Structure formats: C-alpha cells, structure tokens
Amino acid sequence: MAGRCGQAPWRLTQAINYSVGIDASTLAPAMPVPTAPANGASGATPASDERIAGQLPVLHERITGWFAETARKLPWREPDCSPWGILVSEVMLQQTPVVRVLPVWQDWLERWPTPAALAREPAGEAVRHWGRLGYPRRALRLHAAAAAIVSEHGGQVPGTYTGLLDLPGVGSYTAAAVAAFAFGRREAVVDTNIRRVHARLMSGVALPAPSLSAAEMRLAAELLPDDDGTSVRWNAAVMELGALVCTARAPKCAACPVQDSCAWLAAGEPPPSYTPKGQAWHGTDRQVRGALMAVLRLADSPVPAEMFQQEPADLGFAADGIGVPLSALHRLNCAPEQLERALAGLLDDGLAELRQGGYRLPS
DNA sequence: AATCCGTGGTG
DNA sequence: TCACCAAGGAT
Numbered sequence: 001m002a003g004r005c006g007q008a009p010w011r012l013t014q015a016i017n018y019s020v021g022i023d024a025s026t027l028a029p030a031m032p033v034p035t036a037p038a039n040g041a042s043g044a045t046p047a048s049d050e051r052i053a054g055q056l057p058v059l060h061e062r063i064t065g066w067f068a069e070t071a072r073k074l075p076w077r078e079p080d081c082s083p084w085g086i087l088v089s090e091v092m093l094q095q096t097p098v099v100r101v102l103p104v105w106q107d108w109l110e111r112w113p114t115p116a117a118l119a120r121e122p123a124g125e126a127v128r129h130w131g132r133l134g135y136p137r138r139a140l141r142l143h144a145a146a147a148a149i150v151s152e153h154g155g156q157v158p159g160t161y162t163g164l165l166d167l168p169g170v171g172s173y174t175a176a177a178v179a180a181f182a183f184g185r186r187e188a189v190v191d192t193n194i195r196r197v198h199a200r201l202m203s204g205v206a207l208p209a210p211s212l213s214a215a216e217m218r219l220a221a222e223l224l225p226d227d228d229g230t231s232v233r234w235n236a237a238v239m240e241l242g243a244l245v246c247t248a249r250a251p252k253c254a255a256c257p258v259q260d261s262c263a264w265l266a267a268g269e270p271p272p273s274y275t276p277k278g279q280a281w282h283g284t285d286r287q288v289r290g291a292l293m294a295v296l297r298l299a300d301s302p303v304p305a306e307m308f309q310q311e312p313a314d315l316g317f318a319a320d321g322i323g324v325p326l327s328a329l330h331r332l333n334c335a336p337e338q339l340e341r342a343l344a345g346l347l348d349d350g351l352a353e354l355r356q357g358g359y360r361l362p363s
Numbered sequence: 364a365a366t367c368c369g370t371g372g373t374g
Numbered sequence: 375t376c377a378c379c380a381a382g383g384a385t
Contacts, residue, residue, distance in 0.1 A: 090381065093380085097380050137383090169382090177381070189381085191382080249379075278376095278378060279378095
C-alpha cells in the first residue's frame, strides 16, 4: 500500500515524538567557530574540509533536535498523509507562504483525494479551485501531473526522483522534496530556506546567490546525514529553521540552535554583496493577467471580451457576481493592446479554460 | 542565464 | 508607504 505509511520510520511526526533532549547539558561542548571565508562572494565552502566534517554530527543533532521541539504541525506532515497530498502541498508551496496554502490544500484533498479524482475533472476546475494562491499555471500543471500519474503510473505517485521530475510542474526541488518526505528517500532537498541557512551557517554570507549553483548542490549533498531517516528529518529541519529563525529579513539569531557555529555571525553579519532585484508588478502584463484571472474564476458563464473593456455599471449585469473583479480590472485602465496581450497570454497558457465555455475569445 | 509567471503579508 | 519576500518551474 504505497499510499499509507503510518508507521514509516522517516515520517516527520516520528521526529517530533523523538525527543533528543536538547538542553545545553546534553550537547557537545561548543564547537570551534569556523573561520569565515576571506572572500564573501563565493558560494560554498568545501564541506569535504575536515573541520566541517568533524562538526556535522553536532549540527545534525542540534538542528533536528530543535525541529523536534519547534516544528509547526502541518497536515502534510501527518503520518497518514498520502504521497499525493504531499505532492499537492509541495506544488502549492512553491513561492507561496504556508498560511495561505493551508485552506486551499484542505479543500483540494477533500475534493480530490487521489490523482485519479483530479484527473477526471476538466483542467479549468483545478484552476478555479486554486483560488488566489497565485501562479495559477501551477494548478494547470498539477492537473496535467495527475493525468500523467494515472496514465503512466497506474494512479500511484512515482516514488523516485527521476520519476517525479518527469511530472509537469515538478522541478528539482519538488522532486527531491516528495521523494524524501513522501517516500523516505535520502535526497538533497534545496529550497530557498535551505540555501539561506547554508549561505549563512557554512559560507558566512548574508544571502545565497541569485541562482542556485552546482557548488550549493554539492554542499547540500555533503551536509546530508548518511542515514535515510535522519536525512529526511534534516531536510525538513533545515527548511523549518530557515522559515522560522534564519529568515531573510530579520533573522532571530538569538533563538538559533547553531548560532555559535554560524560563519555569518562570526564574521559580524556582513551585509549582502548584492541587492536583490524586485519583482515588477504595477503596470505590468502580470497585473492585468491577475485581474483577468479574478474575473474568470468567479464567472460561471462565458465572459464576452467586451466585458473586459467596458465599465461594469454600463453592462447592466454587475449582479452576476463578477462585478467587483470587473471593476478592479477596469480600474487598471490599461491600454487596449496590453489587455489583448494579457488575454493572448492566458490562452497560450491554457488558463482561460476555467470551465467549459467559461471564456470567450475577443473577436 | 535571464525573465516571466500571481498574490498578499510585512518590515 | 513600498519594496521585498514566499517549500520554484519553464523557457
């Protein structure tokens, strides 16, 4: 029964119940603080270094111990959560905070408890029930992934990294995360939280480089505990540490279980060596797409193109339930060609297919 | 490699 | 207020 693994030793709940007694008296003596790299720009310090290898067991114990005491209770971490539930959570969590995912995940899993259940629905229903999670193409890809799971894997979520990687919307992070968290595999899971923890703790820099490097993947692989079960808990624990303590903006170093080993703290918290590029929004096509999506999600009948261009009050049917998003769209006052471009983009991405006949092309 | 793709909370 | 930011992926 691949879907149920309540007694599986890798499950994170086991880690939470597993008390390691993290009080100071049981810890190894304070580790020597690693020398911060002279050059703060580099990515990964070679972890094959004796100095780092020697303190790995202590890092493992402290961070997994902290996790056992502190981890948030999340439904996709429950021992009876299916691989499908974990896959859905991982896709929803891409670039999206936990608190916003929770209610949508609950709705999805109740509505579509298996890949087959989702696959037999029109793709538009997946997008509609995506709600306002953002990046709605993820819903489309999750629907396509469900179809692939049914047609190519007998309805069971594949349990290997490469099998997962072949699914639409599943990249290197999600494939590793599902292989680890749903199937107990030893994988180097590298997300933005883990990258930031590694950057500070091991490399002594404030932030990881803008794009994931091969050196970072090597470092993550070398930090990974040898034991399967421990490696799964380590991945989850480092991610949680990055989410709750070693945060991007205002890190809570006083609450960090490895503060005395942190290369960045030892170096005096040097500032980032670059300034992150913000994501443009106001006045962009993305903003128009978002406004269009809001209209389409709420419409339960075809939406003529004129509706997008006309004052909702002039249409005479603002009471049909989409008056508010139509007003929001109109308030953007975007150029007609930008509106056309956004519409065309939605069509290219298959995102207008909210429901059969739910959207009509501009003619 | 650099860009694009949504949304809402927050320092 | 406003830019940054969040369990990335695809091209």
